[in-house]
Amino acid sequence: MIQAELNEILSDPLESTRQLSREGRRVIGYCDNYVPEEFIHAMGMVPVRLMGSAEHITLADSHLPIFAGQLSRSIFDQGLRGKLGHLAGVVLSNSSDAIRTLFDLWERHIPGQWVGLVDVPAVLQGETNRRVFGSAMLRFIEQLEKFGGHSLDPAELRRSIAVYNENRRLLKKAASLLGSRKLNADTYLDAVLSGFLMPKERHNGLLLQLLENAGTGQAGPDLLPLHISGPLLVDRSFLPLLEQCGATMTSEDLGTGSRYFWDEVSETGDPVAQVIDRYWNKVPESYKTPMEPRWLHFSARLGTGNAKGAIFVVERYSDEDQYDYPIFRDRLQQRGIPSLQLDAEFVLESEQARTRVQTFVEIVKGRVS
Amino acid sequence: MSTQTKKGRALNSSYQAGNILKEYWEDAARHQAEGRPIAWVSGNVPIELFWSMGVFPVYPENYSAIIASIQRAQEFCEEAEQRGFSNDLCSYSRVNLGIILGKGIKDPGLPFGGIPRPDMLITTRIPCLIQVKWWEAVREFFKVPLFVVDATMIDLPVKEHQRQHYLGQIRELIPIMESKLGVRFQEDKFLEALKLSDEAAGLWLDLLDTRAAVPSPVGSREMCGNVFPLVAMLGSSRPIAFFKQLLEEARECVKAGKGAVENEKIRLGWDNIPMWYNLKFFSDVEDQNIIFTYETYLKYVWGGRMDLSDPWTAFANKHLDVWLNYSIDQRVRTLLSDIPKFKLDGFVFHENHSCKRFAMGQKDAAVAIQEKLGVPSLFIHSDMADPRAFSEGQSRVKMEAFIELLQAKKK
Numbered sequence: 001m002i003q004a005e006l007n008e009i010l011s012d013p014l015e016s017t018r019q020l021s022r023e024g025r026r027v028i029g030y031c032d033n034y035v036p037e038e039f040i041h042a043m044g045m046v047p048v049r050l051m052g053s054a055e056h057i058t059l060a061d062s063h064l065p066i067f068a069g070q071l072s073r074s075i076f077d078q079g080l081r082g083k084l085g086h087l088a089g090v091v092l093s094n095s096s097d098a099i100r101t102l103f104d105l106w107e108r109h110i111p112g113q114w115v116g117l118v119d120v121p122a123v124l125q126g127e128t129n130r131r132v133f134g135s136a137m138l139r140f141i142e143q144l145e146k147f148g149g150h151s152l153d154p155a156e157l158r159r160s161i162a163v164y165n166e167n168r169r170l171l172k173k174a175a176s177l178l179g180s181r182k183l184n185a186d187t188y189l190d191a192v193l194s195g196f197l198m199p200k201e202r203h204n205g206l207l208l209q210l211l212e213n214a215g216t217g218q219a220g221p222d223l224l225p226l227h228i229s230g231p232l233l234v235d236r237s238f239l240p241l242l243e244q245c246g247a248t249m250t251s252e253d254l255g256t257g258s259r260y261f262w263d264e265v266s267e268t269g270d271p272v273a274q275v276i277d278r279y280w281n282k283v284p285e286s287y288k289t290p291m292e293p294r295w296l297h298f299s300a301r302l303g304t305g306n307a308k309g310a311i312f313v314v315e316r317y318s319d320e321d322q323y324d325y326p327i328f329r330d331r332l333q334q335r336g337i338p339s340l341q342l343d344a345e346f347v348l349e350s351e352q353a354r355t356r357v358q359t360f361v362e363i364v365k366g367r368v369s
Numbered sequence: 370m371s372t373q374t375k376k377g378r379a380l381n382s383s384y385q386a387g388n389i390l391k392e393y394w395e396d397a398a399r400h401q402a403e404g405r406p407i408a409w410v411s412g413n414v415p416i417e418l419f420w421s422m423g424v425f426p427v428y429p430e431n432y433s434a435i436i437a438s439i440q441r442a443q444e445f446c447e448e449a450e451q452r453g454f455s456n457d458l459c460s461y462s463r464v465n466l467g468i469i470l471g472k473g474i475k476d477p478g479l480p481f482g483g484i485p486r487p488d489m490l491i492t493t494r495i496p497c498l499i500q501v502k503w504w505e506a507v508r509e510f511f512k513v514p515l516f517v518v519d520a521t522m523i524d525l526p527v528k529e530h531q532r533q534h535y536l537g538q539i540r541e542l543i544p545i546m547e548s549k550l551g552v553r554f555q556e557d558k559f560l561e562a563l564k565l566s567d568e569a570a571g572l573w574l575d576l577l578d579t580r581a582a583v584p585s586p587v588g589s590r591e592m593c594g595n596v597f598p599l600v601a602m603l604g605s606s607r608p609i610a611f612f613k614q615l616l617e618e619a620r621e622c623v624k625a626g627k628g629a630v631e632n633e634k635i636r637l638g639w640d641n642i643p644m645w646y647n648l649k650f651f652s653d654v655e656d657q658n659i660i661f662t663y664e665t666y667l668k669y670v671w672g673g674r675m676d677l678s679d680p681w682t683a684f685a686n687k688h689l690d691v692w693l694n695y696s697i698d699q700r701v702r703t704l705l706s707d708i709p710k711f712k713l714d715g716f717v718f719h720e721n722h723s724c725k726r727f728a729m730g731q732k733d734a735a736v737a738i739q740e741k742l743g744v745p746s747l748f749i750h751s752d753m754a755d756p757r758a759f760s761e762g763q764s765r766v767k768m769e770a771f772i773e774l775l776q777a778k779k780k
C-alpha cells in the first residue's frame with residue numbers, strides 16, 4: 001500500500017511536483033543540502049528537490065560543457081525546455097562550480113522565473129566564515145521575503161522547524177531499522193527520496209505508516225551488509241541489483257540520504273539563528289571543508305549497519321567526491337574494510353555495475369567467511 | 370611595416386624567463402635547506418603576505434605546468450589515476466598527486482631536484498573549489514596544517530561584505546602562520562610587498578596593453594612563458610626589472626611598427642589556460658600571419674593594480690578580482706570591452722577539461738561576442754596538462770577552417 005504510493009511518486013518526480021502546483025501550492029525547486037528549507041517552508045512555499053534526470057540533454061549543451069556533470073546539465077535542460085515552468089522559483093547555491101554557474105545561466109536564460117542563491121562559505125571553520133555563513137543566510141531570507149511579498153514570521157518558522165525536525169527523527173528511525181534489517185534497503189531509499197518531492201507534513205504521515213509496518217519485510221540474513229556512500233543515489237534499480245549480487249545496504253551517508261536529514265534544529269531560542277546554526281554544524285557535504293566531521297559520520301553510520309564493505313557511488317564529474325574517494329578508501333583499508341567506487345551518471349551502467357558489484361561482493365564474502 | 374624573425378623571441382628579454390623560473394625553484398630549495406618555512410600555495414592566494422613574512426610560496430600548479438611542458442605529465446597523471454584519482458580531475462592536481470604518491474617529491478629525476486616539502490598548505494576557493502579538495506588530498510599525505518581562504522563569486526565592483534569576508538580570513542591566517550611557521554607579520558614589510566606587487570602588476574598590464582597595437586609586438590606563446598613571476602613572485606622585487614625590460618622593448622617595437630609575426634593579418638584572443646605540452650599550437654598559427662595578442666589568462670588571473678592609499682581594501686579587491694571568480698555577466702562585459710580595444714578578429718576558447726570553472730560560461734561569452742561585435746569564435750576541446758585530451762588532427766582541422774572563415778571575412 002505504502003510502497004505503491006512511493007512508486008507512484010518516484011516514477012515521475014516532476015509530475016509529482018507538478019501536482020503540488022496544480023493544488024495551488026507555491027513550489028520552489030532546490031538542489032543542495034545547504035538550502036535552508038525551513039525558511040522556504042515558513043514563507044508558505046513547498047521546497048522540492050531538483051533531482052535532474054538521466055534523459056538525453058538537448059538545449060543545455062549550448063551553455064554548459066559536458067564536464068559540468070549530468071546533474072547541472074539535466075536540471076538546466078529541464079529549465080530551458082519549460083519542464084520546470086510549474087515551479088514558482090528555483091534556489092541554487094555554490095555547492096559546485098557547475099551549480100553556481102547554473103545560477104548565472106538561469107538569470108540570463110530563464111528570466112521569467114525567480115531564482116534565489118544561497119551563497120554560503122565552503123569553509124566551515126573560523127570566526128569569519130561563521131559570521132559570513134550567517135549573513136549569507138540572512139541575505140537569502142531577504143531574497144525570499146522580496147519574492148514572497150511578506151516577511152518571515154518567527155512563529156511560522158518555529159512551526160516549520162518542528163515539522164522538519166519530526167521528519168528528520170522519522171528518517172533517522174528508518175535508518176536505524178535499516179541497520180537492524182527491519183526495513184528493506186529499497187523501501188528505505190524510496191522513503192527518503194519521496195520526501196524530496198512532497199510537503200514534509202505529508203511525508204511525515206507516510207513515514208509514520210511505514211515505520212509502524214516495518215519489521216515485516218526483512219532482508220535475507222545471508223545478504224552481505226554494505227555501506228553506500230556518495231553525493232546522490234537516485235537510480236532505484238541499484239539496490240535491487242545489489243541484492244541480486246548477494247548484498248544489501250545496511251547503512252549509508254548519501255547526500256540524498258543521511259547527510260541530508262541527520263542534524264536537527266534546536267527548538268529553543270531565536271529560530272532564525274538556530275536554523276543557521278544547524279546548517280553550519282550539519283554533517284558537511286563533500287564540497288565543504290574540513291572533511292573530518294563527514295568522515296566521523298561516515299564511520300559511525302558504517303558501524304551501526306555492521307557493514308563489511310563500502311560502495312561509493314560517485315557521479316561522473318563530481319570532482320569533490322572523486323577527490324575524497326581515494327582518501328576514504330585508504331582510511332577504510334587501514335581498518336580492514338574493503339571498498340569499491342562505481343561511476344554513475346544518474347544511472348549506473350547496469351551490466352558493468354553488476355559485474356563489478358558481483359566481484360566485489362564475492363571478495364568481501366571471501367574475507368568475511 | 371617591418372617584422373622580426375619568425376622563430377626567435379619577439380622580445381629579447383623574454384629569454385630571461387627560463388632563468389627566473391630556475392632561480393625560483395633553486396631559491397625554494399635553498400630556503401628550505403636553511404631551515405626557513407615553505408608553504409605550498411595555489412593560484413590567487415595572498416602572495417604578498419608570504420613574501421613579506423619570509424615564507425617561501427611554492428606553487429605545485431606551476432610545477433605541474435613545467436612537467437607538462439617537458440612532456441612528462443602523462444606518466445604522473447597515470448600514477449595518480451592508478452591510485453584512484455579520476456582522470457576527470459584537474460590535471461595539475463593529478464600530476465602533483467602522481468609525483469607525491471609515486472616516487473615522491475624528491476625523486477632526483479624531477480626538474481630542479483624536486484619540490485620542497487611543505488610546512489603548511491595554503492589555498493583558496495577564489496579560482497575554484499577544486500584547489501580545496503586537492504589540498505585536502507595533499508594534507509592527507511603530509512599531515513601539515515591547512516588553511517583555506519574562502520570567497521564567493523563576484524560581479525565588479527567587489528562588494529563590501531565580500532571584502533570583509535576576505536580580510537577577516539587574512540586576519541585569522543596571519544597568527545596561524547606566525548604560530549605554525551615561527552614567522553612574524555610586520556605591517557611595514559607587508560605594505561612594502563604590496564608596493565612591489567603593484568609596481569610589477571602595473572608594468573605587466575602596460576605590457577599587455579602594448580599588444581593592442583597593430584602589429585602586435587608579442588604573441589601568446591612568448592607571453593605564456595613570461596607570466597610566471599606574476600603568478601609566484603608578486604611582492605618580491607624580482608618581477609619588476611624583468612617586466613620593465615619587456616615593456617621597454619615592446620614599446621620600442623610598437624614605435625617602430627615592428628610586429629611579432631610577419632605581415633600580421635589576423636588577430637586572435639585566447640581564453641583559459643594554454644596547453645603547456647603544446648605551446649606550438651600558438652606558434653603554428655603565428656606562422657600564418659596570425660597573432661594571438663590577448664589572453665584572459667594573462668590579463669585577469671594574476672596581477673591587478675592596487676590603490677595603496679587604502680592598502681587593505683586594495684589588497685582584498687585585487688585578490689577577489691580574478692577572471693575565474695567572475696560571474697558570466699562580468700566575463701561577457703569584460704570581453705565586450707576588450708575585444709574592440711585589442712582589435713581582435715576572432716576568439717579561441719579552450720574548453721579545458723581540467724579547469725572546469727574557467728570553461729563554464731564560455732559558450733555564453735562566444736554567443737555574446739558574435740552577436741554584439743560580430744566576432745566569431747572557435748572551441749578547442751583539450752586539457753592544459755594532460756596531452757591525452759588533445760586531438761592534434763582534429764584541432765588543426767578546426768583551426769584551419771576557422772582561419773579560412775576569418776580570412777574570408779577580412780576580404
Ligand code: SF4
Nearest residue numbers: 459496497499723724
Ligand atoms: S581547476 Fe583550474 S583553477 Fe582549479 S586548480 Fe585546476 S587549474 Fe587551478
